[in-house]
Amino acid sequence: MVKLYCLSILYKGTTAATWLKSAFDLQSVSFFQRGSVHEFMQFCCKTVVERTLPASRQSVQQGDYFCHVYVRSDNLAGVVISDHEYPQRVSHTLLTKILDEFSEKIPASNWPNLQEKDVAFPQLNTYLAKYQNPREADALTKIQNELDETKIILHSNIQAVLERGEKLDDLVAKSEVLSTQSKAFYTTARKTNSCCNFG
Amino acid sequence: MKCETYIFKKIMEYSSMSERILRSLENIIKHDFELADFSIVPTEDNTKNKSPVLYESHHLGLESWCIKYVYQYVCSELFKVRKNLAEKKIGYLIRDNLNYLLMGGLLINPDINTFWNMRRELVESDILSIEEELKFCKLVLTRKHKSNEAFSYRRWLLKRILEKMSKNGIVPSINILQNELSVSELAATGSQNNYHAWTHRIWCMEHFVPFFPHILTQELEFSERWISEHVSENTGYHYRQFLIKLLKNQRDIPLLMTYFNEVITKLNLLNDGEPSQLLILLLGKPLKNKSLEDISKHINVIVLLLYELFVVIENINNVYTEHESLWLHRRFILFSLIQLANEYFGENSKITKKITFNNTTSQMYNKNFINFVVNDNSGEKQAKIFKTQPSKFESSNLYRVLSNCEKEFISKNTGQSLLQIDLARRYEKWLKLIVGFDLT
Numbered sequence: 001m002v003k004l005y006c007l008s009i010l011y012k013g014t015t016a017a018t019w020l021k022s023a024f025d026l027q028s029v030s031f032f033q034r035g036s037v038h039e040f041m042q043f044c045c046k047t048v049v050e051r052t053l054p055a056s057r058q059s060v061q062q063g064d065y066f067c068h069v070y071v072r073s074d075n076l077a078g079v080v081i082s083d084h085e086y087p088q089r090v091s092h093t094l095l096t097k098i099l100d101e102f103s104e105k106i107p108a109s110n111w112p113n114l115q116e117k118d119v120a121f122p123q124l125n126t127y128l129a130k131y132q133n134p135r136e137a138d139a140l141t142k143i144q145n146e147l148d149e150t151k152i153i154l155h156s157n158i159q160a161v162l163e164r165g166e167k168l169d170d171l172v173a174k175s176e177v178l179s180t181q182s183k184a185f186y187t188t189a190r191k192t193n194s195c196c197n198f199g
Numbered sequence: 200m201k202c203e204t205y206i207f208k209k210i211m212e213y214s215s216m217s218e219r220i221l222r223s224l225e226n227i228i229k230h231d232f233e234l235a236d237f238s239i240v241p242t243e244d245n246t247k248n249k250s251p252v253l254y255e256s257h258h259l260g261l262e263s264w265c266i267k268y269v270y271q272y273v274c275s276e277l278f279k280v281r282k283n284l285a286e287k288k289i290g291y292l293i294r295d296n297l298n299y300l301l302m303g304g305l306l307i308n309p310d311i312n313t314f315w316n317m318r319r320e321l322v323e324s325d326i327l328s329i330e331e332e333l334k335f336c337k338l339v340l341t342r343k344h345k346s347n348e349a350f351s352y353r354r355w356l357l358k359r360i361l362e363k364m365s366k367n368g369i370v371p372s373i374n375i376l377q378n379e380l381s382v383s384e385l386a387a388t389g390s391q392n393n394y395h396a397w398t399h400r401i402w403c404m405e406h407f408v409p410f411f412p413h414i415l416t417q418e419l420e421f422s423e424r425w426i427s428e429h430v431s432e433n434t435g436y437h438y439r440q441f442l443i444k445l446l447k448n449q450r451d452i453p454l455l456m457t458y459f460n461e462v463i464t465k466l467n468l469l470n471d472g473e474p475s476q477l478l479i480l481l482l483g484k485p486l487k488n489k490s491l492e493d494i495s496k497h498i499n500v501i502v503l504l505l506y507e508l509f510v511v512i513e514n515i516n517n518v519y520t521e522h523e524s525l526w527l528h529r530r531f532i533l534f535s536l537i538q539l540a541n542e543y544f545g546e547n548s549k550i551t552k553k554i555t556f557n558n559t560t561s562q563m564y565n566k567n568f569i570n571f572v573v574n575d576n577s578g579e580k581q582a583k584i585f586k587t588q589p590s591k592f593e594s595s596n597l598y599r600v601l602s603n604c605e606k607e608f609i610s611k612n613t614g615q616s617l618l619q620i621d622l623a624r625r626y627e628k629w630l631k632l633i634v635g636f637d638l639t
Contacts, residue, residue, distance in 0.1 A: 001388065001391065001428060002429070002430065030238040031235070031236065031255070031256075031258035031260070032253055032258065033238065033240065064391075084431075085429070085519065085522075087518060087520075134518055134519075180243075184241055184242055184243040187243070188241035188263065189241070
């Protein structure tokens with residue numbers, strides 16, 4: 001399915017990333033798991049942004065999901081989570097567009113101390129709905145040329161993004177974003193998916 | 200001794216707990232007519248000491264910690280009565296009281312055919328109604344979208360309805376078909392490449408299209424929308440190919456005007472509203488022994504195939520690259536066009552002979568087959584590929600239109616990513632070596 005699940009804007013501080021704005025579309029996820037999936041996507045956004053250098057782009061594939069990250073040189077970061085059919089080019093051009101618009105609306109000096117609830121940027125939800133159809137991206141071709149100059153680093157799973165010595169299991173266990181229910185969800189999913197592995 | 204009583208007590212405790220859970224599930228399913236879905240919610244353990252049945256705004260859930268006990272209880276209770284039920288030696292008090300156990304068991308594990316068979320027996324003795332069963336079966340499919348057993352049970356129920364109706368001489372209502380189509384769409388959306396759901400849809404179309412021929416055009420629109428939203432799923436393309444073949448065998452379908460107009464514009468022709476002219480222009484005058492009906496049948500199919508080639512595939516390819524499924528679909532369309540042209544000329548052309556020398560036309564879409572032909576330089580098979588005389592098809596306008604269109608399509612796709620170039624090259628090889636197109 002061609003689908004966008006999440007659009008987020010974060011600020012990459014010196015130690016941790018903070019949320020500026022996010023929009024989710026999780027209609028296709030089973031009702032009782034929406035909460036957990038939502039938390040996991042947040043966790044994933046934050047983790048990947050914190051591990052992306054300023055002025056660079058990364059795309060991470062995790063199963064059927066794709067997570068595209070762009071951190072600008074002024075530490076403003078954007079994340080798109082989509083499924084594997086959604087065109088990657090469109091995701092990255094969309095990131096450039098929303099970050100440009102965001103920085104025009106909200107002055108850079110405010111970014112480090114802003115809370116998500118104080119940010120007025122409702123366009124994000126509109127974009128999430130509008131760009132569910134990637135054909136909308138025709139209007140974005142101008143930015144595409146700029147995009148060609150930056151290289152996008154591709155990763156085949158989220159473990160590959162982590163720094164040396166870090167383990168996803170430990171990060172999940174330590175995380176404050178995730179509730180106990182979501183952690184249970186993670187461990188059961190791990191167990192069910194690991195049936196084919198030895199050891 | 201003490202230990203034994205303890206275990207016994209524990210078992211009793213779990214049994215009564217399971218009983219309560221199953222009853223409350225049954226109660227909700229029976230009374231909520233708008234129940235949207237069922238799911239099992241993973242939890243670590245029973246920490247909160249409250250009912251594991253979750254029920255919120257028409258969504259039903261069951262916490263995973265209780266599954267083990269409930270399922271064990273269901274199995275032990277059901278296998279006690281299994282044999283008696285099959286031999287119809289069961290007291291009706293017990294018989295009327297099996298539904299809640301079967302419901303719970305099948306919601307947890309829909310792959311157990313024995314339980315579905317027990318339901319079949321209950322339907323046969325009129326304890327469960329077919330309408331209720333269709334609803335329950337749908338609920339099972341909201342969790343396990345790929346349950347073959349659930350789909351086959353559905354078809355069994357539908358067959359019963361159809362038989363009953365044909366016995367009484369009643370035409371089935373379109374609502375039944377609409378409901379089936381929505382169930383299959385739901386399952387296909389839930390899991391990608393869900394062949395079970397699409398097989399079910401195909402089965403339904405085959406059985407219901409004779410009653411409602413107009414549904415075919417609706418389905419064509421539906422599948423066009425579907426493939427442009429699920430570009431990498433072969434199942435969706437396969438269903439569309441089934442529809443095209445179905446259209447070929449349907450007689451009383453009026454001209455598909457929207458597709459016709461699109462094709463005329465793409466071909467840069469004047470629209471004189473005379474569809475048979477298009478056929479004559481592309482393929483020449485028909486043979487004299489062809490009836491008018493045959494010709495009009497050809498028009499719809501050729502219009503649809505050209506529309507697919509010029510519009511549908513083109514649109515998808517512009518936005519989504521690097522999907523092999525789309526290229527395979529294009530092969531099917533082109534092959535069907537050639538086949539149609541040959542049927543029109545009433546000749547069994549060399550092209551089809553070339554293609555079917557291994558007795559299966561399906562190999563035509565198989566990429567390994569191409570590699571096989573390409574790598575085989577030793578003689579025989581290669582020799583067959585060289586053309587001797589142009590066939591009627593090769594001297595027709597359709598051939599010219601197609602080869603230009605394919606040339607353009609390939610060259611458009613060779614300036615892109617490596618994978619896309621590879622796919623384009625493979626397609627080009629297929630055209631040249633298997634179909635025998637001259638692309639120079």
